[in-house]
Amino acid sequence: MxxxxxxxxxxxxxxxxxxxxxxxxxxxxxxxxxxxxxxxxxxxxxxxxxxxxxxxxxxxxxxxxxxxxxxxxxxxxxxxxxxxxxxxxxxxxxxxAKIKYESTGDRIKSRPKPRKVTLSDSKNEVFGMCPVASEKTVCCNLMTIDAVQGCSLGCSYCSIQTFYTDGKISVDKNLAEKLAKIPLDPNKKYHIGSGQSSDSLAIGNREGVLDAQLNFARNNPNIILEFKTKSDNIDYLLRSNVPNNVFVSWSLNPQLFIDNEEHGTASFNQRISSARALSDKGVLVGFHFHPIVYYEGYELDYTHIIKKVVSMFDPLEVAMISMGTLTFIKPAIKKLRSTGLSSNVLQIPMADAVGKSSYTKEIKKEIFGHVLNQFSSWHDTVFFYLCMEERSVWESVFGQAYIDNTEFENALFNSVSSKMYSLESV
Ligand code: SF4
Known part of the structure; x- marks a missing residue:
């Protein structure tokens, strides 16, 4: 001793x-x-x-x-x-190995506590580049609006919860003014995502956060504005006049994964029912299969949920479908590990992915290929892409990749904006 x-x-x-x-x-x-x-x-x-x-x-x-x-x-x-x-x-x-998820009967009990919504008076810029974009990956040049900071949904893989630990969700007090001052070039096209540090719809229109962004879209016809969510909080959008350059996208995963890793979010059925309801109003919708996780039984689960999506939507109602997986930078791994939460998201090979840690390229090819194959009937009518992946992964999944990020950005913008239709008829 x-x-x-x-x-x-x-x-x-x-x-x-x-x-x-x-x-x-x-x-x-x-x-x-x-x-x-x-x-x-x-x-x-x-x-x-x-x-x-x-x-x-x-x-x-x-x-x-x-x-x-x-x-x-x-x-x-x-x-x-x-x-x-x-x-x-x-x-x-x-x-x-593949993660072994067990079906949980206690989903309701483990929901995170709701956070208090407060107004903040920060000097922070609200407009910026996608925070995880990189020159080393094939990226869509997404711009983002950081309208709200903090999230109550409590996804175990998300670093937002480890950054905003004060139990609050803060909305920028001067959001509308800051949005009006963004120096957009009227001759350029922009794909802008709302919700850089939060879920775009989780707090609805509290403190006028949705109104400010809907006005911003109305005043800038050269942008396409994407609200990205895992909630079913669409009431305000259902009641509002949504400009036709706005679309709403849902992150989709099988219910087993949602139960184990996305504790405070809407269920899969609630998410696609919400998408259906907004689609019925004439709003374009999109789906992000992100993160796709390599767990026992993932093949059947994804086959099942994709069948459901394909049966519920006409591809002309769908702006885009993206695929991505778990990719971490070292400080995020440390922060997630320090939470001590029950979660399997760090149970991955941590293979090098251009400086970040993720699955091996072989596993990526398998999981992305599986999801893409289930959508075979939509391949010619919906825009499919990979988020945060390097050229060799694109080539193994799609057989090709965009020459550069500008070509990708233009292809996405043109495909999505061509599907945006007037809501006046609804
Ligand atoms: S591909 Fe993904 S990571 Fe890259 S800019 Fe677009 S949204 Fe951001």
Missing amino acids: ISAKYINKKINLLKNDSIYSSLTLQNKDYLVELGSKYNFSYQELRQLMIISADFSMWKEKSVSEYVSEIEKSLGPKADKKTVLGAVKRKWNSLKS
């Missing part, structure tokens, strides 16, 4: 880490015990701390349970190297 003073020094260093704070008392104590038993270095203990946090988020057996199984099977051969190696192999094998 190593002296308590020596091991405490290393554990004290770990205590400065937010991941350590998220561990249960039992897991913290076990790290001390393991450190003392095998004389792990600080770096090795840090690795075990990360694995311990992951196992508990994934509802796996604890590191302590795995280590006792390993010790039992290795007997006297169990030493620092073999024990750490076996724990890491288990961790890596779980990250390469």
Whole structure:
């Protein structure tokens, strides 16, 4: 056994880490015990701390349970190297395997608390580039409006909740004025997404947030404005005169995934019923299959939901369909890990994706290819694209890619705007 003073020094260093704070008392104590038993270095203990946090988020057996199984099977051969190696192999094998989601009966109980909507008087710019766009990926040059900060929907993979932790949702007090001052070139076309740091419809028209954006669209016919949501909060839009350069898109996923990872959102059926209702009013709708997650049974689940979408909509009513998956930057992984939430979104291979961490290209080809194939009857009439993916992934899924982001931007704008039809007739 190593002296308590020596091991405490290393554990004290770990205590400065937010991941350590998220561990249960039992897991913290076990790290001390393991450190003392095998004389792990600080770096090795840090690795075990990360694995311990992951196992508990994934509802796996604890590191302590795995280590006792390993010790039992290795007997006297169990030493620092073999024990750490076996724990890491288990961790890596779980990250390469499909996630096993269980059907949850407690969805309602785990809904996040609603947040208080407040007005903010910040000097922040409301107009900017898509925050995750990159020159290294084939990107659509989306511009965004940051009208609202914070979200109550509580999707476990979303970093918005880790940035806005004050329990509030704030609406920019001067939103309408700031929107009016955006220096748009009237000779240019813009695809603008609302909801950079929030869900576009979750708080409805509180503090006039939708009115301000609808007016902005009305005053700028050279833009197409997209409200992106996982809610069914469409009442205000149903009652409003929605300009024909506005469209509404839903992020869609199978109900099993929604139950496990998107706790406060509308169900799949509520989302597509809302899309149907706005479509009946003459509003163009779109669907984002993002994030598509590689879990046991995903093939059948996606086949089922896509069949439903295809049966409920005419492709002429659908602006676009995008596909994307889980892609993380390192600080976001750390923040999500530090939440200690029950979630499997970090149970992915963390393969390099032009500097970010995601699935391997082989898995991406499989999941995107599967979703795209289910839409075969819509391939010629709906605009399909990948979000945040590099050229080689585009080529493996579509057989080709846009020459550059400007070509992609123009193709998307022209396809979507050609489907925007007048609402006057409705
Ligand atoms: S493809 Fe996705 S990440 Fe890239 S600019 Fe468009 S929305 Fe943003």
